[in-house]
Amino acid sequence: MAKVVTGGVAHWESVHGRWDPAVASWYEPDPVMSLQVLDELGVGTGEAVIDVGAGASGIAAALLDRGFYDVTALDISMAALQKARERLGPRADEVRWIEADLLAWTPPRQFQVWHDRAVFHFLTEQRQRRRYRELLADALPSGAALVMATFAADGPAQCSGLPVQRWDAAALIAELGPRWDVRVCRRAEHHTPAGAIQPFVYVGARRP
Numbered sequence: 001m002a003k004v005v006t007g008g009v010a011h012w013e014s015v016h017g018r019w020d021p022a023v024a025s026w027y028e029p030d031p032v033m034s035l036q037v038l039d040e041l042g043v044g045t046g047e048a049v050i051d052v053g054a055g056a057s058g059i060a061a062a063l064l065d066r067g068f069y070d071v072t073a074l075d076i077s078m079a080a081l082q083k084a085r086e087r088l089g090p091r092a093d094e095v096r097w098i099e100a101d102l103l104a105w106t107p108p109r110q111f112q113v114w115h116d117r118a119v120f121h122f123l124t125e126q127r128q129r130r131r132y133r134e135l136l137a138d139a140l141p142s143g144a145a146l147v148m149a150t151f152a153a154d155g156p157a158q159c160s161g162l163p164v165q166r167w168d169a170a171a172l173i174a175e176l177g178p179r180w181d182v183r184v185c186r187r188a189e190h191h192t193p194a195g196a197i198q199p200f201v202y203v204g205a206r207r208p
Helices: 008-018 032-040 059-066 078-094 126-139 169-176
Strands: 049-052 071-075 095-099 113-117 145-151 181-191 197-206
Touching: 032 059, 032 113, 032 145, 032 181, 032 197, 049 059, 059 071, 059 078, 071 078, 078 095, 126 169, 145 169, 169 181, 169 197
Parallel strands: 049 071, 049 113, 071 095, 113 145
Antiparallel strands: 145 197, 181 197
16 A cells, blocks of 8 residues: 655654654644635534644644534654644544554545645655545545645645655646535745745635
């Protein structure tokens, strides 16, 4: 079975084990753009959300703050999930935590919302992206929402010591396939804690 990224579990345990999330290049204090796209898709607090490649992201906390009560966070790294749990404190038990290699994972249920900030661009092989699309088909019913963010075409060529596949909006939408009603497509600039600027492409879609 294809792995999410070159290096697998050992690589990401090392990355998350040695980095303070607040100084890592991917860190954002508030997931503003993700929340905006969710709003534009009309996602409600009663919809089940899964955040894939969750890392130590603040999206779970932001969703709980908004009143979401069915939130799942998946990551290949236990170290990353542990830091996310620590960030949430007593509220950590309100989130379902899954330690898994995404592309080797079988969804145990369906979700109404799939959130992916910066996983898809690590899938540099077509077979990996094919498996990802299979997961979307299995995990999301008709009407479900997808929020995806990847490095833009002029974004970094590597992240966390690994190569990435950069995307412009049209190519990303085409790669996802025809079974999506794309409603949001936006460029955003992520300012890293070190002061660098990383261009991202955000896509928001509903499954017909």
